[in-house]
Amino acid sequence: MFAKLVLVASVVCWLCLCADASVFKDCGSKLSKVSSVVVNPCPSEPCPLIVNHNSTVSITFTPSQDIVGGSARVHxxxxxxxxxxxxxxxxxxxxxTPSGCPLKSGQQQTYTFTIPISSTYPRVKTIFSINTLQISVIIRWELVDQNGQDIVCIDFPAKIVSQYYRSRSLE
Known part of the structure; x- marks a missing residue:
């Protein structure tokens, strides 16, 4: 009985860990190969980005050449x-991580950034919705080198959501 309980608990923990792994599309990574993208929290696709809360994005990639520095762009x-x-x-x-810059060719790196989800980001306002206000969006996250070339370019589906609210009557 104890072995079954441990097995069930292990499966539940594994499923919880996998829930944050995100589906992504490479949109033109020229200077690296992207191996994974994790958005936290992301319990379902599209990833819910909750207004006035933070979301953390981690992109694991392997550069194909040495890179001195660069910047991030998000749309x-x-x-x-x-x-x-x-x-x-x-x-x-x-x-x-693990070492900051310069990035060495062939060495796996992880870029991690926590972004505050601003209340100025657009949401669809609807009178009849019972759950949340939301709009679907594709997040494009680019890491560019010192010359403006894409190290990483990924797209992932998300929705910007507000807190739960009560439905309103039209009277």
Whole structure:
């Protein structure tokens, strides 16, 4: 009985860990190969980005050449319109592990950034929704080198959501 309980607990823990792994599309990484993207929290696809809360993005990649430095650019793509997200820090090197910059060719690196989800980001307002206000968006996250070339370019689906609210009557 104890062995079954341990097995069930292990499976539940594994499923919880896997829930944050995110589906992503490479949109033109020229100077690296991206191996994984993790958005936390991301219990489902598209990843819910909750207004006035933080989301953490971790991108694991292997550069194909040495890179001295660079910066990050983030856009939300809504109905084919690209809207830049304002980042509090766009520098690349402080967000790279294990060693920061310079990035060495062939050595796996992880870029991690925690972004505050601003209340100014667009949401759809609807009178009849019972759950949350939301709009679907593709997040495009680019890491560019000192010459402006894409080290990493990834897209992942998200939705910007507010807190739960009560439905309103039309009376």
């Amino acid at each position: 939300g793509v809504i109905a084919h319109v690209s809207v830049p997200f304002s980042l509090p820090d766009t520098t690349l090197c402080p967000h790279i």
